[in-house]
Amino acid sequence: MSINRERLKQHLEELAEIGKIGETGVCRLAHSKEDRQAVEIVKGWMEDAGLTARIDGFGNLIGRLEGSEPELPILILGSHIDSQPYGGRFDGTAGALGAIEVVHSMKENGITPARTIEVICFSDEEGSRFNKGIFGVRGLAGMIEEGELERKDKQGMTRREALKEFGVEPDLSKSPVYQKGDIAAFLELHIEQGPVLENVNKPVGIVSGISGPIWLTVTLEGFAGHAGSVPMKMRQDALLGASDIITKFDRLVKTEGTDTTVGTVGSMQVFPNSRNIIAEKVEFTVDLRDIDLEARTRLEEKLYKIIEESAAEYKLKVDIKEDTRSEPRYCADWIKAIMKEEDGKLGLDSPTLMSGPFHDALIMSYISDYGMIFVRCEKGISHNPLEFAEMDDIEKGVQLLYKTALRIAQG
Incomplete structure (x- = not known):
């Protein structure tokens, strides 16, 4: 049969x-x-x-x-x-x-x-x-x-x-x-x-x-300004802050994750999304998974710290929304x-x-x-x-x- x-x-x-x-x-x-x-x-x-x-x-x-x-x-x-x-x-x-x-x-x-x-x-x-x-x-x-x-x-x-x-x-x-x-x-x-x-x-x-997956949506808010006139040290660039977080998140997963840990940022929206305006607002997704719950929890805590520190460094407001969580x-x-x-x-x-x-x-x-x-x-x-x-x-x-x-x- x-x-x-x-x-x-x-x-x-x-x-x-x-x-x-x-x-x-x-x-x-x-x-x-x-x-x-x-x-x-x-x-x-x-x-x-x-x-x-x-x-x-x-x-x-x-x-x-x-x-x-x-x-x-x-x-x-x-x-x-x-x-x-x-x-x-x-x-x-x-x-x-x-x-x-x-x-x-x-x-x-x-x-x-x-x-x-x-x-x-x-x-x-x-x-x-x-x-x-x-x-x-x-x-x-x-x-x-x-x-x-x-x-x-x-x-x-x-x-x-x-x-x-x-x-x-x-x-x-x-x-x-x-x-x-x-x-x-x-x-x-x-x-x-x-x-x-x-x-x-x-x-x-x-x-x-x-x-078990965790899905987060992270929103960073800075201040839009003319790309040609705002000095670098005075900027509140949300896209730069997002880039910093994403790079550090990738490094965290690769250096401190287990063999079964994976982390991904797969979606991003930038406002106002113009080549000559400093990005005021960026929203991006985070996907963190592991079969080892303890390892995932440890990395999640470090990720939150990375987001907090980067937002402070770039003078950005931050909001984190949890979309999905499963063990x-x-x-x-x-x-x-x-x-x-x-x-x-x-x-x-x-x-x-x-x-x-x-x-x-x-x-x-x-x-x-x-x-x-x-x-x-x-x-x-x-x-x-x-x-x-x-x-x-x-x-x-x-x-x-x-x-x-x-x-x-x-x-």
Whole structure:
């Protein structure tokens, strides 16, 4: 009993056409018209697989297959289908479409699971549009924060407005949807988004845990002046202050971080953004992650000190807003054990590795045991149109997902 490789390949290729940029890139921002178009076509594939599908008030696409023993805690499979603005074809989609393929293959193989199975394409995992991700899964888990529906994208549209344009009426009173005990396990397959599997020449990996991310937005405010007339010693240059902080942050992570620490400044806005005006206001993002919570906490404290000292040196006002904070979350030992057993039967000899990026599984871990499977991607490239995973590798990963899901679904 195996999955249908050609059907999965066709689905991946068809979905990649929605929001396509260039030859291999994808742009399907959360709650956009491209996102809605993708949700509609994937909803049809869910229904073909025997799932009853619906779109909830958070924008999640949820397919449900009733089990023969509906009183049992359910099994959830899934990932996401939204993308970065300059993204690739496999991030999220390999896991979301792979989960649908698992259920479709069960149906074709005449298997009725004991547990009810839900397949979920979670809304806005990426967080690129509203600068705060894993939205849909947090809605299901009861972790939406105050004011989130009023967060704005770069065009000034709020998430509330975007969801309505997407076609749903957001209703936070329905959160949480699941309580602890409702879910037996959550399984997610994802491309690795890193180089470890390629370096060890393995198609598939079993994940041990997910690094905990901190996302900050730092705003520095100085004073605008003519670039030609204000003496250097009299300036309150917000961009210079930001540059100082970013350089010192990079040095801090490289010299005092662990092997699993990563720090990134990936977005910056400068006002008034003119070549002959001293920058008055700069806003930039900070992304700090580690699987080691103690190490991350130590670096976070030093980062705050760097920001404080640089702001004082350049005579700048500073504001720090925390957008996301999560501790590292570890995969359930019993799920990893099942994966290892099934992996051995498939002859994959998959290594165990950690996840630096966060995933929907990070939030699911607060309400359910979870397990993750990684699929090798070329040169570890992701969040880039050059992102690529071989179909042979995806097939092996989804086959392991299928075998693991079968074991858990039958109680």
